[in-house]
Amino acid sequence: MSKISFQIFLGALFILATGAIILIYGLNEEHRMAVQSAAMHGRAIEQGAALFEQQCSRCHGIQGTGIPGLCPPLNDRAFFDKRLQEVNWSGSMEDYIVATVSSGRLSSTRPQTFPGQGTPAMPSFSDRFGGPLREDQIRNLAAFIMNWEETAETVTVPEPPSEPAAGTKIIGTDITQTLPAGDAAAGEKLTSTLGCVACHIASNVGPAWRATGSEPGIGSLAAQLIHDPNYTGHATTPEQYLVESIVDPNVFVVPGFSSGIMPGNYATSLTDQDVADLVAYLLTLK
Amino acid sequence: MLKSLNLQDLRQKTFAAIDHRVRIITAGLGIDELRAVMRGDPPTEKPNPRYKVHTTSFLFHIRPRYYELGSTIFTHTWRLGFFTAFFFFVELFTGLILMVYYTPSPEKAYDSIIDLLTNVPYGQLLRDIHRFGAEAMVIFTVLHMLRTYLTGSYKKDRSFTWLTGVVLLGITMLLSFSGYLLPWDQLAYWAVTVGTSMVEAAPLIGNQLNLLLRGSQDIAADGLLRFYLLHVVLLPFAAILVISIHYYKVSREHSISLPANIEEDDISPEKKRAAKSRIDLIPDLLTHEVFLVSLGLLLVVLAVTVFNYRAPLESVANPQVTPLDTKAPWYFWWLQGMLKLGDKILMGLVIPGVLALLLIGLPYIDRNPYRSMYKRPVAVAIGVLAVLTLVVLSYMGLPQFGIESDAATRIIQDMAPEEGVGPLRQVPFDQLVAGSYEVDVTPSVDMCPTLSYGCPQFEEVFQFYGNYVDDMVARGRLAADNQAFIIIEDWQQNLKKITMRILWLNEEGTTSTYERHIFLHAERGSE
Ligand code: HEM
Numbered sequence: 056m057s058k059i060s061f062q063i064f065l066g067a068l069f070i071l072a073t074g075a076i077i078l079i080y081g082l083n084e085e086h087r088m089a090v091q092s093a094a095m096h097g098r099a100i101e102q103g104a105a106l107f108e109q110q111c112s113r114c115h116g117i118q119g120t121g122i123p124g125l126c127p128p129l130n131d132r133a134f135f136d137k138r139l140q141e142v143n144w145s146g147s148m149e150d151y152i153v154a155t156v157s158s159g160r161l162s163s164t165r166p167q168t169f170p171g172q173g174t175p176a177m178p179s180f181s182d183r184f185g186g187p188l189r190e191d192q193i194r195n196l197a198a199f200i201m202n203w204e205e206t207a208e209t210v211t212v213p214e215p216p217s218e219p220a221a222g223t224k225i226i227g228t229d230i231t232q233t234l235p236a237g238d239a240a241a242g243e244k245l246t247s248t249l250g251c252v253a254c255h256i257a258s259n260v261g262p263a264w265r266a267t268g269s270e271p272g273i274g275s276l277a278a279q280l281i282h283d284p285n286y287t288g289h290a291t292t293p294e295q296y297l298v299e300s301i302v303d304p305n306v307f308v309v310p311g312f313s314s315g316i317m318p319g320n321y322a323t324s325l326t327d328q329d330v331a332d333l334v335a336y337l338l339t340l341k
Numbered sequence: 342m343l344k345s346l347n348l349q350d351l352r353q354k355t356f357a358a359i360d361h362r363v364r365i366i367t368a369g370l371g372i373d374e375l376r377a378v379m380r381g382d383p384p385t386e387k388p389n390p391r392y393k394v395h396t397t398s399f400l401f402h403i404r405p406r407y408y409e410l411g412s413t414i415f416t417h418t419w420r421l422g423f424f425t426a427f428f429f430f431v432e433l434f435t436g437l438i439l440m441v442y443y444t445p446s447p448e449k450a451y452d453s454i455i456d457l458l459t460n461v462p463y464g465q466l467l468r469d470i471h472r473f474g475a476e477a478m479v480i481f482t483v484l485h486m487l488r489t490y491l492t493g494s495y496k497k498d499r500s501f502t503w504l505t506g507v508v509l510l511g512i513t514m515l516l517s518f519s520g521y522l523l524p525w526d527q528l529a530y531w532a533v534t535v536g537t538s539m540v541e542a543a544p545l546i547g548n549q550l551n552l553l554l555r556g557s558q559d560i561a562a563d564g565l566l567r568f569y570l571l572h573v574v575l576l577p578f579a580a581i582l583v584i585s586i587h588y589y590k591v592s593r594e595h596s597i598s599l600p601a602n603i604e605e606d607d608i609s610p611e612k613k614r615a616a617k618s619r620i621d622l623i624p625d626l627l628t629h630e631v632f633l634v635s636l637g638l639l640l641v642v643l644a645v646t647v648f649n650y651r652a653p654l655e656s657v658a659n660p661q662v663t664p665l666d667t668k669a670p671w672y673f674w675w676l677q678g679m680l681k682l683g684d685k686i687l688m689g690l691v692i693p694g695v696l697a698l699l700l701i702g703l704p705y706i707d708r709n710p711y712r713s714m715y716k717r718p719v720a721v722a723i724g725v726l727a728v729l730t731l732v733v734l735s736y737m738g739l740p741q742f743g744i745e746s747d748a749a750t751r752i753i754q755d756m757a758p759e760e761g762v763g764p765l766r767q768v769p770f771d772q773l774v775a776g777s778y779e780v781d782v783t784p785s786v787d788m789c790p791t792l793s794y795g796c797p798q799f800e801e802v803f804q805f806y807g808n809y810v811d812d813m814v815a816r817g818r819l820a821a822d823n824q825a826f827i828i829i830e831d832w833q834q835n836l837k838k839i840t841m842r843i844l845w846l847n848e849e850g851t852t853s854t855y856e857r858h859i860f861l862h863a864e865r866g867s868e
Contacts, residue, residue, distance in 0.1 A: 059381035059624055062632035069635035073642050077466075080646050084462045092459040097862030100836055102656065104860040190448060191657055202833050 096198065103199025106192055110180065112253070113260040113316055114171065119203060120210050122250035125318045126177070127169045128210040130203040148204075152197040156188075157181035168212060170320060223326040230290060230299045234331040242336025245329060254317070261317060262309045264340050272340035273297075285310065297334045301325070368398035370623075378624040391623040403585070404622050405592040411616035412597035413626070417492065420633060421485035425513075426588070427637045428478035429580065432516075435471040436573065443523065445569035447562050450525035451657040458654070469645040472652035475517050477641075479672045482513045490703075490724055493712030494598040500704030502595065505587040507700045512580045514672065519572040521670055522565065527760055530658035531667040533568070534560055535677075542685035559660060601712035655760040665754050666740035675731050678738030748819040749843035749855035752809050756802070757841060757859050764802045765827075765839065770863040772796035773829050773837050780807040780825040803827065810843070822846040835863040 108117070114126035121128030128134060135148065142164065144151050159179030163171050171177050180186035181193060188196075223235070246252050254261035255273075266272040271279075277293035280286055288307035290296035299306060302322035308314040321330075360371050367375065373385050384391055394401045412418070442457045442464065444450060457464040486506060489495055495503035522533040537560070541551040556563025591597060602608070603616045620626060644650045669677050679688040699706070707720060714721050737743060746754070757765040774789045774796065785804045789796040806827065813819035823845035832838040842856035 057381045059628045062628050063379075066628075066632040066635040069632075069639040073635070073639045076639075076642050076646055077463075080466060081463065087465065088459050088462070091465070093864040095455055095459055097835075097864035098656070100833070100862050101860040101865065104832060104836060104838070105858065108858070189657075191452070199833070202836065206834050 099195045099198040100202050102192070103195035103197070103202075106188070106196050107199055108258070110188070111196070112258060114177070116250060116253045117257045118253075119200070120253075121169075121212065122253055122318065123212055123248065124320055124324050125169065125250065126171055127165070128212070129200050130207050130210070132207050132209040135204045135207055149197045149201055152200055153193055156193050156196060157186075157190075158184060159186070172315065173319075220326065220328070223328040226298075226302055226322055226325050226327045226330050228303045228322045230295045230302065232327070234294075234298070234327050234334070237328075237331035237333075237335030239332070239335040239339050242332035242334070245333055246336065249325075251333075262312060264337065266341065274338045274341045277337070280307075280309075293338065294334055297337050298330055301330055301333065367394070368401065369393040381624060391621060394623065401622075403589055403592060405596060405626070407619035407621045408597055408626065409599060409617045410620055411599040411603045413620050413629075414600060417600045418597060419484070419488055421481055421488050422591075423630070423633060424637060425478060425481040425485050426584065427634060428474045428481060429584065431474040431637075431641065432471060432478065433577065435467050435474065436577075438467055439471055440573060445523070445566050447525060447565055447658070450523065450565060454524045454526075454654060466645060468652050469650055470641055473641060473644055473650050475520060476672075479513055479517055482510055483672075486510060487724070487728070491714060491721065492598065493601060493714075493717060493720075495704045496707070496710075496712060497704075498595050499590070499598065502587060502590040503704050504701060505583055505590065507697070508583050509580070509587060510700075511697070512576055512583060516572065516576045516580065517670065517672065519568045519576060522560070522568045523572065524654060525565065525658045526653075526655040527658055527662075527664055528653060528655045528668070530560065530660070531664055532669050532673075535667055536669060536673065539676075539680075539685055539689035543690055544686065561660075598712070601714070605711060605713050605716070653761075664759050665746065665750070666758075668740050669738070671735070674735035674738030676734075676738065678734035678736070678742075681737055681743050745818075747855070748813040749845065749853075752806070752813060752819075752825075752843065753841045753855060753857050755809070756806055757839070757857065764805055765841075765859070766861060766865070768796075768799045768802055770835075770837070770861065772799040773839065773861065774799075775829050775831045775837070777826060777828045778803060780810050819843075820845040820847070832860065837861050 107115075107119070112119075114122060115129050116122050116126075119128060119130030121131070138144075139148060139151060142151075146154075155177070157180060159175050160171065160177040161175045163169050163176035166176075169176070178186065180188045182189055226232075246255075251261075255264045262273070262276075263270070264273040266275075270276070274293075277296045281288075281290050281293065281296050286307055288296065288299050288303075290299045300317075302325075304317040304319060304321075305314045325333075356372075363372055363375065364370065369390050370378065371386075371390070374390050377383070377385050378391070392406055395404065395406050396402060439457070442453055442461060444453045454468070457468060461467075489503065489506065495506075518533070518536060522529045537551065537554055540554055541547045543550060552558075554564070554567065555561075556567055598604075599616060603613060676689065676693065679692060682688055707717075709717050709720065711717055755763065757763050772789065772792070774791060778788065780803075783803075785800050785807060787795065788800050788803065806825065810819065810823065810825045814821050814823070823843060825844075826840070826842045828840040828842065830838045830840075838858060838860055840856055840858050842854060844852050844854045847853045
């Protein structure tokens, strides 16, 4: 065989082989694209999860179950099944989430149950409206929230006490009043129904209550903080410090945290008995 | 009788008509001649019609009529220049198709890549080939330069060819670099941010140049558009122009150099004559080229299928989050290495500038008249030394080299890197059983009693983690008084949250913590 024919022969063979490989590769394209799409969706959910933790959990709760008296649950059957009709939204759930998160809410549609921060109830998150998130990040957040749809259970939101029970009264902001005797066990229960746990135990949105490697628990800290030179509140005892932190959280903001995150409506929604129970419980966390 | 005559007549006439058309298309080759070409027979007409093509056809007029046998010896050129050009055409072809799907804006760019990967049949293949071709082109350009350096082909007449070559080296690097930004992922964004910051360091005009290139202080919409236009318009046109000049010099003016021993050694006149015998473009060189192209195509396709070459894609660019390890493309590691040795102006601008000048001036600096390697020991030594220096500098340019990040950060970054996979993410999803696992406390066997098949891969990774921590302690980088955790929580359906946390006693006697949360979805599977 001459050199030329040999090269033509081998070259033709190579071309055939190349063609065959491309053909076989092509047969798998449908599958490959499906797998790839699923992977991208997975990635979107992962990133949404991280963003939710950074941006949203302080209001909507670590697991999206909401914070009573502050923000609505999103990991909630009713949210997925009924909410769109309730607000007469004609688009899809995903659009509703994207729209809400992008522009936020100036005022709450349910000011009684979920007042949020007041005005705006929920800040706008889109960077087009001065928020911190890009559009793709907001879509990732929506993917994450939508991933709750199949498993979401009904969240029952405890009604804020409209009429305080007999013998108790709405606490108000006076921290020097004498409180009824507190029950630590009842207080512990309240911390989860009221959603304090979401910020103070399950995450570090608020100061940790339990003792960590380097810091004592809130029960001991309260006694230390009132003697701190930077303390700006008016409490003179650990009990008063705790009451003040609950009913008037912004007179003294714990260093390392910003004001306005801890809900500010406890003075008007909790009774003196509730607060006494909470304080009794907190004091046990040395 | 009359009929058959007519038929013959008709046949001849048709043949002549077809032959005429064919000659127009092939710029002078008739049917018989084409047949002879394919068979490798000698020319059928005189004067040789195969040469006529070179004056009548544009595409053939830039090709050589023949090369001398000696210069076509494989081990003389290694076909490196040819393959550089081959990859350039691969890039042109795949790049043109990629352009159909790509939108050069920060909002759309990354999505258009995702769309390409998830919605376009053969989209991933195209992207992989384009990326592979780009890297191959850089490699082949450098090797080709090295070859012409070692065979002394830049001397005398060919100094201008060398000069255009140096320009091509620059264009090739810039093409690669400008393309690097386009996917708009973290890898792209930060590599290019670091790369262009060199420009900013230039005295006096640095700031203006930076603005011109990036479009604003940081790379954003304007910068992306500029890089895109550089990548798909300016640089390709420049490349086509300069490659044409480069190639014209080789093919029509100086031909490929003969191996030095044929020109300079005492060899018999017969041998010399044999070495100078002509190899015609048609059909010999041309068939060889077609053969090389089919070989090249096969290799490229094998690389991106069987050998699994993948163009990387990290998460979308985020100007607010500087990744722990920013990495330039590997062909710039040497520069990154140099930057670790000195300041930006000296190492990033002055020395590379001097190097470029040296390359350009090489034919004039090197006054040694010989081309044989044996007669140019100094030049060869400098070449070898330069290559070694590049390798060492590249090694120093690796992100891990010379930058001692804090031990806990390093461990966690290597276990579960911000971008890419890492050992932890490779553990199958169902082996990540919720729980808190502490190094040296949780035994690393039988960690998942609830799974009938156990979790061997997770155990392996957990052991790796423990060993890594111990290793850091042994090397004195991490306090012996430490706790290292992996905490796994079920977060959502198909989603787990994993916290990696290391606490250690620092110099002040208090506890420091480093932790990273990652979320893992069951479907993320293949990267
Ligand atoms: C886009 C990049 C380039 C392309 C497409 C290209 C293409 C070619 C081709 C096809 C040849 C014919 C010989 C062969 O195949 O080896 C050649 C020769 C040559 N190239 Fe390049 N080249 C490129 C870059 C360079 C660079 C970076 C240099 C050096 C700085 C260079 C210097 C030369 C010289 C000196 C010759 C003549 C070699 C001889 O006569 O033996 N080229 N080039």
